[in-house]
Amino acid sequence: MNFRDTIGQAKDAASTGAVGTTTSIMSYIKQIVTQILTGIGSPQIASTTEDLNQAANTYDLLTGTTQPVILEALTLKMPAVDISGGALTSISVQTDDATAGTIISSAIATKANLTSEADVGWTGQMRINVGTKIQLTIAGGAAGTACAALISATYRAVIAGGMLA
Numbered sequence: 001m002n003f004r005d006t007i008g009q010a011k012d013a014a015s016t017g018a019v020g021t022t023t024s025i026m027s028y029i030k031q032i033v034t035q036i037l038t039g040i041g042s043p044q045i046a047s048t049t050e051d052l053n054q055a056a057n058t059y060d061l062l063t064g065t066t067q068p069v070i071l072e073a074l075t076l077k078m079p080a081v082d083i084s085g086g087a088l089t090s091i092s093v094q095t096d097d098a099t100a101g102t103i104i105s106s107a108i109a110t111k112a113n114l115t116s117e118a119d120v121g122w123t124g125q126m127r128i129n130v131g132t133k134i135q136l137t138i139a140g141g142a143a144g145t146a147c148a149a150l151i152s153a154t155y156r157a158v159i160a161g162g163m164l165a
Helices: 005-006 024-038
Strands: 043-051 058-065 069-077 088-093 102-104 119-127 133-140 148-157
Touching: 043 058, 058 148, 069 088, 069 102, 088 119, 119 148
Parallel strands: none
Antiparallel strands: 043 148, 058 133, 069 119, 069 148, 088 102, 088 133
């Protein structure tokens, strides 16, 4: 007898059904395992890059897909480059909702704070619905040199299958 034979698998009926008075504690455990395997409430990370050596404009970073998620953190890591000679004045990160959710403001992500290998981050909680985009806005102009910033978002699915891509 192996581990799977003892407790079953996430696809077993007991993992999704209601637990009755005659059902063992193992059914509860199977339901918890099923939630973990489907990502509900489990921290997930999505990463992308964006070159800051582009025209002043707004660029898509990540999009809510399939089911909603709760965004808990977003970090931007600058590469080891000097952008002091470029036209970039600041960046910001926000959602594309009718009332945009500000994640990183332009007051925080000024050129003075976007130095070589700098980290700019945000923590909190923000619901990202299906189709909502997380976007980065470059103000002023291009950085003046190739500048691929690394962006990582930590989030949790509200419903099984929720993710950022």
